[in-house]
Amino acid sequence: MLVLSFPPRLIQEPVTNNLIRQFDLQVNILRARVKPRERGRMVVELQGSKESLEQGLAYLDEHGVEVDPMVQEMRHYDERCVDCTACTAVCPTDALTVDPVSRELIFEPSHCIICESCIPACSYEAIESQF
Ligand code: SF4
Ligand code: SF4
Known part of the structure; x- marks a missing residue:
């Protein structure tokens, strides 16, 4: 590719x-x-x-x-994210998790396998695929 x-x-x-x-x-x-x-x-x-x-x-x-x-990566936009955590339910690798104290979303790119499941899960377009 x-x-x-x-x-x-x-x-x-x-x-x-x-x-x-x-x-x-x-x-x-x-x-x-x-x-x-x-x-x-x-x-x-x-x-x-x-x-x-x-x-x-x-x-x-x-x-x-x-x-x-081909080099692809996922990007999380903090400014659009409302920390609703909907994306964490569909992430198979725990690349998207919730900080237990602040309840803010944490995105760990090194865990991401670019399955793109989180894109339709986010109503705020806070996660995008970049290539
Ligand atoms: S692309 Fe897949 S693995 Fe990466 S953050 Fe989204 S749901 Fe998780
Ligand atoms: S679904 Fe979107 S708005 Fe909600 S926590 Fe995930 S990235 Fe943020």
Whole structure:
């Protein structure tokens, strides 16, 4: 899985179609954030032969697309959180717990397995997935 970062001039270009047609790659787009005149970001899963992958990555490089390994993390926004603790019930790893004294939410990123169960549990959009 890779993160592709597109400069604004490439937003309208059929880059992923070219990867499929020209290099016989399977491209599974997992997420995309593309806005006009802004840098676009896309998380993709690329599958194909070693040669096709090398050629496809060279094509992306030649066209100014930055390619990075997928790195994902969860972010907790203290300022939005009301310490309702709803998210702690769905967290399988105790990455989200409650301070027994202050009753405030504690997020421990090192325990998080990025299952994303907490996102729909939070009505205050205080937890987001970042990639
Ligand atoms: S993504 Fe999963 S493991 Fe991480 S804090 Fe949310 S519920 Fe817990
Ligand atoms: S569900 Fe949202 S608002 Fe409630 S404790 Fe968790 S992060 Fe905070």
